[in-house]
Amino acid sequence: MANGMNEDIDIVNDGKPNLGDVFKSVLASFFGVQTDKNRQRDFQQGKPAQFIVVGLVLTVVFIFTVIAIVKIILHNSL
Numbered sequence: 001m002a003n004g005m006n007e008d009i010d011i012v013n014d015g016k017p018n019l020g021d022v023f024k025s026v027l028a029s030f031f032g033v034q035t036d037k038n039r040q041r042d043f044q045q046g047k048p049a050q051f052i053v054v055g056l057v058l059t060v061v062f063i064f065t066v067i068a069i070v071k072i073i074l075h076n077s078l
Helices: 019-031 036-045 048-077
Strands: none
Touching: 019 036, 019 048
16 A cells, blocks of 8 residues: 555645645544655645644544543443
């Protein structure tokens, strides 16, 4: 799976990652999978602040999702 799913759906915008590409890259990093091509694009042409902000937002969404699931499970088990 060296040529991952992200490589097949890349959109070329002067080589710079757009917001959708940043989200895909951050999600790929959550799962630990990223194509070498996208990784190089992110490090060479991406802005670190974009990745940090998107990473923080997705982390907060993940935490609240886990909390909601736990509350639902605990509520239904009583």
